Structure formats: structure tokens, C-alpha cells
Amino acid sequence: MKKRILILSTGLLFSFSTLAQAKxxxxxxxxxxxxxxxxxxxxxxxxxxxxxxxxxxxxxxxxxxxxxxxxxxxxxxxxxxxxxxxxxxxxxxxxxxxxxxxxxxxxxxxxxxxxxxxxxxxxxxxxxxxxxxxxxxxxxxGTAYLFVRDKSINSIEKAAGKKFAILHYDQAQKIIVQRIGAVPVMADISNFVKKFNNGEVDMIAAPAYAFKPLEIYKGLGTTGTMINFPVVNxxxxxxxxxxxxxxxxxxxxxxxxxxxxxxxxxxxxxxxxEIPAKYRMNLSKEDQVKYQKILREGRIDLTKQGIYEPTMMTVLKKARCTVERTNFECSLSGE
Incomplete structure (x- = not known):
């Protein structure tokens, strides 16, 4: 009996040892x-x-x-x-x-x-x-900014009807793009910039991380621009x-x-x-607030739909209003 217990114990020790060593x-x-x-x-x-x-x-x-x-x-x-x-x-x-x-x-x-x-x-x-x-x-x-192939798309109204590449698995992107009146074009993270550079879409949102390696400047050419407005982190x-x-x-x-x-x-x-200044364009204060309101309304809807977690939305709002206390949203409830 003792021999059987010893064999069993040795086997268990060997199993644990193997587990611990597994990559x-x-x-x-x-x-x-x-x-x-x-x-x-x-x-x-x-x-x-x-x-x-x-x-x-x-x-x-x-x-x-x-x-x-x-x-x-x-x-x-x-x-x-x-x-x-x-x-x-x-x-x-x-x-x-x-x-x-x-x-x-x-x-x-x-x-x-x-x-x-x-x-x-x-x-x-x-x-x-x-x-x-x-x-x-x-x-x-990194923060994702808007890139457009034509710098005349410099307001929300002018985005209407324009093609915007979105990640097909992110329902949030689809909803927001539709809210600004643009046309969502399904893409993946591996090809959304390619669609922009090839002229298949007019707009994308991307972080600086992608600018040089994925050659976003090819899609911008001489007529495009990066709008200095943070869409998503x-x-x-x-x-x-x-x-x-x-x-x-x-x-x-x-x-x-x-x-x-x-x-x-x-x-x-x-x-x-490292993104050259010649590609950058600032939105007017009025348009910045318009975008913020659209994004805020979208976040509230997406939280109600269960896509975003409510506690995190409250935390992020507190963080934003700690930095910019006079922002319009700081006096509003909902997040």
C-alpha cells in the first residue's frame, strides 16, 4: 500500500513539475x-x-x-x-x-x-x-485622427456621403460614421489604410503609429490632410x-x-x-464642439446597448472634466 502511495505521489509531483515547466x-x-x-x-x-x-x-x-x-x-x-x-x-x-x-x-x-x-x-x-x-x-x-483625401472635407456637413473605412467588427465605429452622414465601408485593421491609399474610401481614422509604416501620406497626396481632432484612443x-x-x-x-x-x-x-506640419489641419472651435457632441451622444447610446461598460464611461468623463472643467459636457448628466 505504501509503495502505491509513493508511486502516486511521485507521479503527481512529476505532473506538477511538467505543468510548471510548460511554455x-x-x-x-x-x-x-x-x-x-x-x-x-x-x-x-x-x-x-x-x-x-x-x-x-x-x-x-x-x-x-x-x-x-x-x-x-x-x-x-x-x-x-x-x-x-x-x-x-x-x-x-x-x-x-x-x-x-x-x-x-x-x-x-x-x-x-x-x-x-x-x-x-x-x-x-x-x-x-x-x-x-x-x-x-x-x-x-496612440490617438487616432481623421485623415481625408480632400482637405475640402473640413466640416461635419462636408463628410456627408463620403466613404469612411471602418473596422467591420466594431459596431461603435459604424454607428458614429452613420451619425455624421458618411458611408461606412467595411475593412479590417490589415487593409483599411490600403483602401484609403487606393482611393476606395475618402476618410479613415488612424494613429500616428500607422502614418509612416503604412504610407498614409500616399493617400493624402497633395490634396489631403490630417484633421487635428482626436476621434478615438x-x-x-x-x-x-x-x-x-x-x-x-x-x-x-x-x-x-x-x-x-x-x-x-x-x-x-x-x-x-514626426507627422509633417504640412499635412495637419485644425478644426474650428465650433466644429470641435459639434464632433464632441456627436461622439458623446454615440457613447451614451452604445453604453445603453451594452457595447461600452458604464463604470468606465463615468471614469473617463471625470478624467476629461478634471483636465478641461469648462467643457460643455461637464455640466451635463448621462455618463
């Missing part, structure tokens, strides 16, 4: 593959994760849909991709990218720090079906299957991401500064 596969989306800043950030994270008893294996993807496909198929134990797509796995974190919700890098940094704070730990764990997911980090990609979420990682791993990971924020935002600001 965790991380599917990482970056438009630029291994050459991109997002992938480089996750490389640094992978190195740090050794201190938290993990042994991760990074897999680079330039097709975000493929990341999700492989994650669902169990080929990845975690993924890093845009919050707009990752929102399906955690609405609280994914709602940072609410349209018009984060109008500056300053507010974005505050918002990401807040979400990853240990006080929100329970909100960062989701149970969907029989699966458990946890947000283990959020990275800043773009982040990326690191979502893990917590049972595949050591105990307490996500806590260490989130703390690491917060520590990287100053460096990450410095990179974003550098990329924004």
Missing part, C-alpha cells in the same frame, strides 16, 4: 510584425515575466483576425491585440477605447493606470461560457487564460505595464511629432 504561447498582433513597437514592448515583457515564474513563447502576427482565431483554437494561452477587438473578452478594459472618450495622451495615461490598479482586479477577470480570462496588461498605441490588451500561468502572474504583469507607461507615451508623442 505559455502568446499571440502578439502588430501591424509591423516583429519590427513594430507593440511587439518590442511584449518582448521586454516576456523577459520580465521570467521573474514571475513564467516561460513565454511569443508568436508574431500581422493579421489580428488570425490571432483571435488561434486563441479560440487553443494555440495561444494569451494574446495581445487592439482593445477594440479584445473588448469581447473584457468590456471594462475594452471600453477605454470608447469613441471620443479619451481626447489626449495625458488622459489616456491616467485611464490606463486606473484600469490596471489593483482596486479593479475583479473587473479585469471575465467568465465567458466555460472559459476564464484576465486582463494582464494594457499598452498605448487606441490601446492594446494583453488577455490571458489565468489557469495557464503561475499564481499571481497577472498582478505582476499589470504592475509592469503601468511602470512602462511613461516610456510608451514618449514613443507615441515622438511618432505624432
Amino acid at each position: 505559455q504561447n502568446i499571440c502578439v498582433f502588430d501591424l509591423l510584425g516583429k519590427a513594430g513597437e507593440s511587439y518590442k514592448l511584449i518582448e521586454e515583457w516576456a523577459l520580465a515575466s521570467k521573474n514571475w515564474d513564467a516561460d513565454v513563447n511569443l508568436m508574431a502576427y500581422q493579421d489580428e483576425a488570425k490571432v483571435e482565431q488561434d486563441f479560440k483554437a487553443g494555440k495561444c494561452d494569451a494574446f495581445y491585440m487592439t482593445s477594440m477587438r479584445a473588448r469581447a473578452y473584457n468590456k471594462f478594459a475594452g471600453s477605454i477605447d470608447a469613441l471620443g472618450g479619451v481626447p489626449s495622451n495625458h488622459i489616456a495615461q491616467k485611464a490606463i493606470s486606473f484600469v490596471l490598479d489593483k482596486r479593479n482586479k475583479k473587473r479585469l477577470v471575465s467568465n465567458i461560457g466555460n472559459e476564464k480570462y484576465e486582463v494582464a496588461g494594457i499598452g498605448q498605441i 487606441v490601446t492594446a490588451d494583453l488577455i490571458i487564460r489565468p489557469d495557464k500561468f503561475p499564481s499571481g502572474f497577472a498582478d505582476h504583469s499589470r504592475a509592469w505595464f503601468v511602470q512602462q507607461l511613461p516610456k510608451t507615451f514618449a514613443i507615441v508623442k515622438r511618432m505624432e511629432a
